[in-house]
Amino acid sequence: MWRLKSLQEFLESKRNWIYTKLAANEELHRRPVEKELVDGESFVYLGRNYRLQIVDESSNSVRLVGGRLRLPAQLADIGRTPLTDWYRVSGRAWVAPKARDWSERLRVHPGTIEVTDLGRKWGSATPGGNVRLHWAAFQLSPVLIDYVVAHELAHLREPHHGPAFWQVLGRALPDFAERKNLLARVGANLWFGEIAVNHK
Numbered sequence: 566m567w568r569l570k571s572l573q574e575f576l577e578s579k580r581n582w583i584y585t586k587l588a589a590n591e592e593l594h595r596r597p598v599e600k601e602l603v604d605g606e607s608f609v610y611l612g613r614n615y616r617l618q619i620v621d622e623s624s625n626s627v628r629l630v631g632g633r634l635r636l637p638a639q640l641a642d643i644g645r646t647p648l649t650d651w652y653r654v655s656g657r658a659w660v661a662p663k664a665r666d667w668s669e670r671l672r673v674h675p676g677t678i679e680v681t682d683l684g685r686k687w688g689s690a691t692p693g694g695n696v697r698l699h700w701a702a703f704q705l706s707p708v709l710i711d712y713v714v715a716h717e718l719a720h721l722r723e724p725h726h727g728p729a730f731w732q733v734l735g736r737a738l739p740d741f742a743e744r745k746n747l748l749a750r751v752g753a754n755l756w757f758g759e760i761a762v763n764h765k
């Protein structure tokens with residue numbers, strides 16, 4: 566037979582266990598950030614917020630004009646592609662001179678620098694010297710994009726994350742550890758292309 570007190574204690578402990586489980590679950594299955602393709606939705610580029618503006622124009626691309634991210638109405642139905650394309654093209658243009666500077670500092674000679682969708686990775690580097698960066702990385706502030714770029718370029722000298730790699734990176738970017746930690750904290754909260762489905 567349960568004594569009342571021990572039953573209460575049991576339920577109490579059980580409840581704590583359930584809460585802990587739920588919290589852990591929530592962390593694991595945290596919903597990805599979703600965006601709606603409507604006027605006023607906010608998008609982040611190079612660490613700054615911009616509001617989406619659906620515009621009536623025949624243009625076939627997204628443009629950043631006067632602090633607004635202008636999405637032609639006929640593209641709003643397509644889904645994420647016009648926006649992710651805009652991140653790819655703008656990010657690629659923005660990062661080109663940066664990549665040249667970091668290449669000089671790291672004494673590497675990359676082939677192409679491509680901006681694309683890399684799933685859960687910020688960047689990758691091939692032994693052939695090509696570097697790929699995730700379009701989503703261009704939501705980060707420039708100090709963190711610098712970290713991603715320098716990190717991938719450093720791989721052209723050291724393919725693996727051994728002590729030699731961190732030494733190469735540290736010589737070019739002495740505060741890399743702070744940036745790495747910050748990236749781990751803010752990176753998960755960025756938009757990776759999920760569009761909210763409107764249930765009407």
Ligand SMILES: [Zn+2]
Pocket residue numbers: 716720726
């Ligand atoms: Zn790496």
